[in-house]
Amino acid sequence: MQIIIIHESYIVRKGLKLLIEECFSSPNITEASGNEDLKDVFESNNFDLIFIKNSLLSENNNLIIGKLSIKKQGIKLISIFENEHILKNDFIDLFLNINEEKHELISKISALYPKNKSKNKSTLSKREVAIIEQVAKGLTNNEIAEKLFLSPHTVVTHRKNISKKLGIKSVSGITIYAILNNIINPNEIN
Secondary structure (H helix, E strand, O other): OEEEEEOOOHHHHHHHHHHHHHHOOOOEEEEEOOOOOHHHHHHHOOOOEEEEEHHHOOHHHHHHHHHOOHHHHOOEEEEEEOOOOOOOOOOOOEEEEOOOOHHHHHHHHHHOOOOOOOOOHHHOOHHHHHHHHHHHOOOOHHHHHHHHOOOHHHHHHHHHHHHHHHOOOOHHHHHHHHHHOOOOOHHHOO
């Protein structure tokens, strides 16, 4: 999922980035301060989700957004505001007040794509959990394949899917995930 956050505040961009990473699995997030020429930013990338400070939705930027045919492309536009007057237009899918609590923000952002599950243990199949367990115990792909009666190619495919779902690429990361999610006991690690 391609996402851009356009806000002049560094801390707001970083906070939104953390929230988005909790809502979606492995998002590709671009940040812009809003000082750039937004026309170039929009036209140079193909975004699924655009977070933009409400006050940046000036008449000129509305024209740019309109030219993108956001609704036709399925791009979602989220307006970020604090205490300022909200500039409304037909293109905005969601208004986010940065003063809202974390759970409210996550709920609203996640509701934009209800089929997109957040990253958690329930999104993993039983076979993937079994493979995570074996990886955390230090087994190689061939050893896992032999133990679980699979082909090594199938184990590699499962590991790619696990990496994509969890956003974890290293064996040590998978091991930490397995411990934190009670898939294995720390005493079982070689």
